[in-house]
Amino acid sequence: MAILGLSLTMVAVFVGFGLLIGTLFGFFGMGGSFLVTPALLVMGYPSTVAVGSGLAFVFGTSVIGALRHHDHGQVDYKLAAIMTVAMTIGIEAGKSVVFFLEATGMADLIINVAYVGLLAAVGLLTLRDAWSDDDTETSSDLADRVQSVHIPPMVTLRGGVRVSGTIIFAVGLVIGVLSGFLGVGGGFLLMPAMMYGLGVPAAIAVGTDILQITISGAFGAFTYAQSGSVALPVVAFLLVGSALGARVGAGATNLVDEDEIKGYFAAMLLAGSLAVASNKLGTVYGIDLLNTLSTVLIFGAALLVSGAVVLAAVCRLRNDRTGTWCRLTTS
Amino acid sequence: MFGLENLSGFAQAVATVGVVLAEAFALYLAYGLLSNTVGATVIDALGGD
Numbered sequence: 070m071a072i073l074g075l076s077l078t079m080v081a082v083f084v085g086f087g088l089l090i091g092t093l094f095g096f097f098g099m100g101g102s103f104l105v106t107p108a109l110l111v112m113g114y115p116s117t118v119a120v121g122s123g124l125a126f127v128f129g130t131s132v133i134g135a136l137r138h139h140d141h142g143q144v145d146y147k148l149a150a151i152m153t154v155a156m157t158i159g160i161e162a163g164k165s166v167v168f169f170l171e172a173t174g175m176a177d178l179i180i181n182v183a184y185v186g187l188l189a190a191v192g193l194l195t196l197r198d199a200w201s202d203d204d205t206e207t208s209s210d211l212a213d214r215v216q217s218v219h220i221p222p223m224v225t226l227r228g229g230v231r232v233s234g235t236i237i238f239a240v241g242l243v244i245g246v247l248s249g250f251l252g253v254g255g256g257f258l259l260m261p262a263m264m265y266g267l268g269v270p271a272a273i274a275v276g277t278d279i280l281q282i283t284i285s286g287a288f289g290a291f292t293y294a295q296s297g298s299v300a301l302p303v304v305a306f307l308l309v310g311s312a313l314g315a316r317v318g319a320g321a322t323n324l325v326d327e328d329e330i331k332g333y334f335a336a337m338l339l340a341g342s343l344a345v346a347s348n349k350l351g352t353v354y355g356i357d358l359l360n361t362l363s364t365v366l367i368f369g370a371a372l373l374v375s376g377a378v379v380l381a382a383v384c385r386l387r388n389d390r391t392g393t394w395c396r397l398t399t400s
Numbered sequence: 401m402f403g404l405e406n407l408s409g410f411a412q413a414v415a416t417v418g419v420v421l422a423e424a425f426a427l428y429l430a431y432g433l434l435s436n437t438v439g440a441t442v443i444d445a446l447g448g449d
Contacts, residue, residue: 128420132420132425297405301404301419305423308420312424312428312431
């Protein structure tokens with residue numbers, strides 16, 4: 070029996086995988102494209118279809134996530150609008166850098182090293198912050214300094230944060246350049262930049278990040294759909310799972326402490342960094358074991374971290390911080 | 401599969417984004433209804449009350 074051309078087993082796989090990714094996406098505001106696209110590649114879909122379907126899926130999931138965060142009052146539309154305009158300009162500039170590097174024949178090496186380095190650097194910074202006893206020290210120092218710069222126009226954001234609109238634009242521009250350069254959505258850079266750089270509360274940073282991803286995901290999906298590179302049945306079943314997962318993940322942000330969010334976020338980034346490095350080394354030197362390790366790292370981290378998110382939320386519901394399992398979820 | 405293959409590139413892209421958006425809204429509303437119906441029971445059960 071087949072539904073929309075897919076066997077029941079594949080339908081179950083896509084719905085289950087969607088549930089996993091939706092939980093991570095709703096909780097962290099990231100993790101969509103860098104999990105779905107490799108998964109579809111492993112399943113044998115052509116690279117353009119894997120990327121196009123990944124973008125269409127990210128768009129659908131982020132619509133659901135953004136609606137959910139909107140209901141919780143965790144989206145700052147002013148911040149999202151400035152970031153979207155700045156990032157769009159930045160992405161075009163980043164693409165130009167890639168075309169220049171391609172002409173020199175060094176694009177692949179430089180992009181991969183930059184991707185691994187950035188993922189690792191943001192992951193380590195976040196991990197240090199999560200493990201720090203004085204949780205206000207690192208992030209507040211930088212955010213305080215940024216907020217003390219009064220370059221007009223000043224913008225008041227949700228959570229009472231007042232920051233220069235020019236600085237927000239500049240941050241969006243830099244992230245846009247990096248996104249265009251690396252060919253990624255930018256969620257893993259945008260979220261920490263809003264939290265640590267601008268001092269936006271974690272839950273609002275996640276909600277605003279998801280809204281921005283909705284816009285860029287729609288644009289990306291539209292571009293690939295023009296050449297028929299979106300597998301709609303796959304996207305449809307992934308969404309069935311992720312819609313439920315996004316609800317669970319977004320609900321968990323109201324239960325789990327910000328510091329615990331940071332610890333999980335760091336673990337995801339570090340696993341992603343190792344996975345990309347392992348994949349590239351495996352491809353360059355033809356070592357299949359490294360490619361397998363990369364797949365295991367991506368899916369293993371996704372499964373473990375989404376499990377930890379759900380477990381942490383259940384522990385908070387039970388007001389249990391001392392049980393064996395519940396202690397594992399405290400970073 | 402969804403009958404979009406015969407459309408022109410631009411129309412296919414608009415229809416694809418439209419289908420994904422419509423499904424996302426439908427799922428958001430459906431799961432919202434489900435959550436309102438059984439959500440409190442599930443949270444009570446998970447919370448051990």
